[in-house]
Amino acid sequence: MSDAKRPLTAEDLTQIEVYSDPQHAPNGDAYAFVSTSINKDNKYESQLYTQKLTDSEPRQWTFDEDAKNCNPRFSPDGQHLVFQSTRSGVPQLWLAHTDGGEARQLTTFKNGAVNPSWSKDGNQIIFSARLEKDDNVQEQKEHTKDEKKKEAEDKAKEPIVINRLKHKANGSGFRDEKRTQIIQYNLASEQFIQLTHGDADYDYEDISPDGSLILFSANLDADEDSSLTNDLFLLHTDTKGMEKLTNGKGSYSNASFSPKGDKIACFGNEFAYAGATQDELFVFDLTTKARTCLSESIDMPLGDMMIGDTRMGQSTTGPVWSGSGDALFFIGTDHGATGLYQADLQGGIAVLYKDNNHVFGFSYNDKSESFVLGISTPTNPCNFYQLKDGKLARLTNANAEFLQEVALSEPETITVEAEDGFEIQGWILHPIDFNENEKYPFILEIHGGPHAMYGQTFFHEMQLLAAKGYVVLYTNPRGSHGYGQEFVTACRGDYGGKDYSDLMQAVDYALKNYDFIDQDRLGVTGGSYGGFMTNWIVGHTNRFKAAVTQRSISNWLSFYGVSDIGYFFTEWELGENLLDDPKKLWDFSPLKYAKAVDTPLLIVHGEEDLRCPIEQGEQLFITLKHLKKQVEFVRFPGASHELSRSGEPLMRIERLHHICRWFEKYL
Template structure:
């Protein structure tokens, strides 16, 4: 007998999400960010502090604001953080023993990502600036002035002269560039450290305070490239050294404790967008670059797909106190864990279980870690991983919510395909499961395609199970977590073996779970999962309902309208528009619209620049013109991140549309 109620779409607003753990300098406490959806339908993020030997946290910030990126000064007395309480994200200072926060920056376009110098005398941060901006006299606009500027921009033509002129996260680009700024605390003055007409991403500052690490593409042909180089900048002499060769992408770079070495993640596009990341170490004395991970076959960092992760967290690589090891997260077989590698390339798993480690912090004083962990039945908690690798829970987030709501635990399975590949997947039984009943079934397909479903909390999957559906989700070839050959296998074969993997998984479920009603099958997915949903309904009529989300339907037009289309099309399908339009059309679900018999609901954000809404429009018009059973739901103001970080009310409305469609077509016999 079920004692707890089923989860609802509205419960999305009740889930607290943790992120960004950091030890205090003395290692006796840590800080973190908690994000909720408040009663005003807004995201609200606050900073918390907790001693590692206590069970209660202390909240440091209040109000209906978003506070994040907290970093404590080396002496532990002061902290700087990012907050939008004045309107735009700006930097604020707060004493760690309490008191009101003081605003540090008033930059016109905001300030972000603060970092202390190791002596605590400087705060470095990023700011979006025009080339002639005076950084000493920056003034944040009032809400009224900001609104006037927005209206003025709406009435002005947009001149486009760059290939990369828009992106899903920023919208249409302008002439402002992200520059690195230094704030001298004693002099209360700013210094602009970078000036090139490209975006600069601050990575780290050396222990002696003399050098900066940043990433950027400073090549003359940057507009046509997807490379990101790593640079070493001498603050005193302004000398700039390029540490990489312009062939790849590098990120998460950090100085070793001595400042003699640099570590980072990166790769050189050996398999284009399907390339696994590596760990590199640069020896600054010899100039030698070493890859520590060249013998591995795992994806570094966190590639887990989910819909309840808000805020950033450290993935690594992080140096040990003796700089003989590096710590990092890695993605493997449906889970993420904490790993270490020595400079001699010896790899060790420090912690990995059937769950999702979404971030970590390392303390040099105790050689211990704070781990952020999500499980399929619990959105998040923080744990202390001691020097002896003993795990102690520090928080009890969402306790009241989990006491009230039934969360179903997925069952893992693995199938063998006809061509002898192993495909991992999960089944969630419906709420109130009765083994004597037959239940409708929904196949969920993740985006990417180079992402991974796995052992994490996923609200949408739980909601469908609560509505009475058997939910299956799998990692077909193309997914991360199973090695380089596996993740690369989907490229130039969209709708081929990846489609067969999904159908094999459905066949396996029907053969092994007698409670599934084979006559009531549904399918849904977003982005690549939306493409695959479109492809499936054009290839088979076995599904009785489908919901396609933020999808691709036409590779010919995607090439020119997506913010990544001009390179992603060739990466994934194998050709650009002018090289082989016939191949792009053959790989487009739109070509097979006349074959579609499955009732299809199309969900799309109107400001999606990754998979623009014209992709959904084309498919809707073609199907409607053919008098097919189709509906189209447009979400105003929503971009490609609607399901994960979009407007909360829109996210709930989206979930209700999905449930409405499946309820209409899959519950007709109940």
Template sequence: MTNLNRALTVEDLTKIAVYSDPQFAPNGESYAFVSTTVNDEKEYQSQIFIQSTTTEPQQWTFGHDKNSHPRYSPDGKSIVFQSTRSGTPQIWLVPVNGGEARQITFFKHGAVNPEWSKDGNYIIFTAELNALDNVQDQKEQSKEERQHEKDQKAQEPIVIDRLKHKSDAKGFHDHKRAQLVLFNIEEKSFKQLTSNNTDHGYEDISPDGNLVLFSANLDDDADYQHTNDLFLLNISTKEVTKLTDGKGAYGNASFSPSGDKIACFGHEYAYSGATLSELFIFDAVTKERACLSESIDLQLGDVMIGDTRMGQSSAGPVWSKNEDKLYLIATDFGATGLYQADLNGNIDVLYKDNNHVFGFTYDDNTDTFILGISTPTNPCNYYLLKNSELTRLTNANAQLLDEVSLADPETITVTAEDGWEIQGWLLHPYGYEEKEKYPLILEIHGGPHAMYGQTFFHELQLLAAKGYVVLYTNPRGSHGYGQDFVDACRTDYGGSDYTDLMTAVDYALDNYDFIDKDRLGVTGGSYGGFMTNWIVGHTNRFKAAVTQRSISNWLSFYGVSDIGYFFTDWELGESRLNNPAKLWEFSPLKYVDNVETPLLIVHGEQDLRCPIEQGEQLFIALKHLKKEVEFVRFPGANHELSRSGNPAMRMERLNHICGWFERYL
């Protein structure tokens, strides 16, 4: 087989433009979006583009800054956005017909996620504030002042008095909380809307501009809970009304065009962290609730896993103009699509193919959608969907895609030991020739409640480019196949999920004679790292393994992870305090004596989700036993290393992974 194009490389990761956050202009004739790239300094930058539905995209922001979250004013004359151009994320305003952007916030700790009131008189945004901060006299710090404060903090002890005192995304928590702030356009004044000692998430504002819909946990015992309620805040009186009942997690909420109803996603943890989201409608006055999705076994929202998705995009629900329909993304059988729900609970597909709809925007005047779509061989593009016809609007990454050869995945269906069907995919190696034998690498996703599927995944394509057959599957515990399936791995880690994976490997060996059964590799991150550790402790059929940001010891994970104190109970059915012996049974560290597979351990030093001590314990145990093991630590990297980590470190990580498999396969 002759390849006309070159093989994909590690460095190509820095050449990919990633699109996100499409936003229709009020006239429905153009839209704004964000493009994130890696600049010459190997740092991320994000720029805002505007495109009419009949012309090429036009870049609106420039430089090495991060410009994002563009939102058109209701009259279409201005765009508000957030930018780091002053050194801290702040809110900026720019006229659509040309002119310089104007900075409107100078908050000490920044301001993010601006949204307009329906009449265009206000902008509401989120700011990190201390209890005594005054929004009227905020002063942005200089670069030198920020560095001085950082140096001071580095010399001070951290006092911890909360159970929830850290998170992988933010690090160790301080006394700042995410508060909602209103900016009056005409008066150029600020008004702090919330002040509770908790983080607040903006959801929407009522059409009459009187009520702000936000999400938070205002319970006194919030530190011990995982609920997220919806609240209505009266802007004039600051009176807060609780909309939900404190039993679940709700979000993605929005008012209907009349303001009479509120739609949202949510659930009440019936299956802990494996619970499918539902679509709810609330009466804005009576607070009565109806579930529109109770008759379908479908995961609402986008839970597709990839390593090139950056920036948020709407998954819905979005109201139709007449309030009789809601539009949303849903996840199903390795793909995501655009769906339509009516108020009687009927849900229909508006668009779905073998790809990944990662976001959309809707214009109610023309009944038109713009969809962001990724495929296994194309990172992203925008498409116009009107009257069921799909028209491509952008040609992102054209130069790179013309240069490289990418593998189209072959979908497989594997019958598990107990008869369940497991979906998976196989990538052929670059330069594939019949009658040749090729090594295979099994990739295992994290979560475990997530989904591999029909989206672009640089790491998978890279391994195929290096000459490997790449096998990736959705074993039980994955999303996309209904509630029973996603719940099936809980309390059974290393059980049927493990045999699902091994059955998939056996299927590949039985059905593809070009795979060399004596050259098998395995890798995965997070839960996929746990499963990699589990595999090498229970079989020696793999000749090389790479475990990434993994779990090796559930006993210590309970106390060191930002989620450990509840995750072990949710997923394993036991906590360290109740049944430590059972947690040890689930721990790969227990089985290190069995490991004969050369193992590379890859871990970020600032990972607070699966802390680096998990990798350290595994390395020391294996090294003490004189096993073939190597440990690669990434300074400053958290759990997101492979997805949104420092670009140079992401490439170095891939070099180590490829080097390990090259050495042993």
């Protein structure tokens, strides 16, 4: 390590700026984006920036302390920017002139207004809002702080009446009677028109070039409460008539009209492999009603499947139409990296940009025929680049001072052959101040999902462990995305089987090929599915001397009934529901093997986790404690399943301190 650089710390989370959502100006000479950081009060803050492509630095557009400004969208003539901001208390829409001046508030909806988009003529703004059944969009009034406080106090005193299967969702809590509706705002008349009204959640996708059709996605099944489909629909703006575009057998999203309005592109699948099904790229011809799959020639998940712990804010992943309408652009996930791809309407696929890094979003401009790419690497959280004529040019220099100050470890890629021939990709991080003549403790990191992917992106937690002097191994065992459909579905019905073997063989490979690893000081950690696997590992081997299980699953029998996804996830992933074969679910449960656990185990869990509820951690703790095992339980108040990624900053930092403390104590 250079004398000028210091080791990374847990508190360095507060030093990192995270860029997202690049949006080209219509003329192609500038773009806007969102920068999210943690301010001096340890709160998240998001500000908008703009940058001319000829300028060396971006210009800050918003300056609201403690506010989250996001979703910047240029008007078609480039003269205005509509965006979403919490500066008034809840997310509302604001409009600013691109020449400068104060932004004007457009909406005062009681429950907020989000995700603005322009009609092609620039006369309308379409957005989404949560509404009660009888709400009048012309009479919406945002509550004052006192009104919000009283409403919250009154609600806390009322019982919650539940009559739906889908009655809760991780991150948002118990569902109420509000539904997401699509609203249109006329800039000339300053009037709102509610375009959808049913007892369903309607997600706006796009508006046709002539403004006659609204494209949206929704689950309008008669038995919507038990169905997991998401169909595409067309709403005629004149008659308000609707027509269904898809067949009710799958899930479709990211849909948009072609420049001429005669076709629609989208991502989608029909659950051929349940939740492990890779999306395909489809085009619907509105004249012939034919559906064409353009991605048959590639065995790769579409979109961004990369996992990280500093990625905040949404970004476009495609599909995006070319200006001529004869091609589509999208991000694809492949072997630990993501890249930008192009598909023609005959199904030909070309790589426009791919390297050993993480393309997390992009914006395309048909006038300049260029892209703005958001890219993260293992040693750089984020930057924007212009891609034009195949050449990449950096536009920003985010986190420059921070990166000059801290020492980071560059990962080394490894490939391990599994017992049945699958190739398992992984990465080794060397400790900071590495000396090949020394022996170092080792930590295996296991990702969640399981249908997700580790790879070539910045990961604060991994770098922190390397800074603490650990060799870090992270891999993509079977079940991970990025290696084809057969690979991603291979763990279903076999949790704790060959996926476990993949991980153990990767550890064996590391011990065999890196003699600086101290085989007597091995640790393991993971969250969600990675937490399940950590629990499984310590119940099936004593080779690890310390383990930290995070937001984990310990008992599939109870998970079925307490998780917001348990009622379908157990069948999708394990092959059985609770009443069909409870013995099988118990056999898959780490809790069954608690007597065999001798590894000191730290259990980390969020109190408000509705995906893997805290009772999963409680059951494991009580059982191990009753058995007189070395176990400790750390509960994080108010934290959901997203604690490590977007939880309260101080909670995230404290979580990292507990992980490091446990490994320091036992390794």
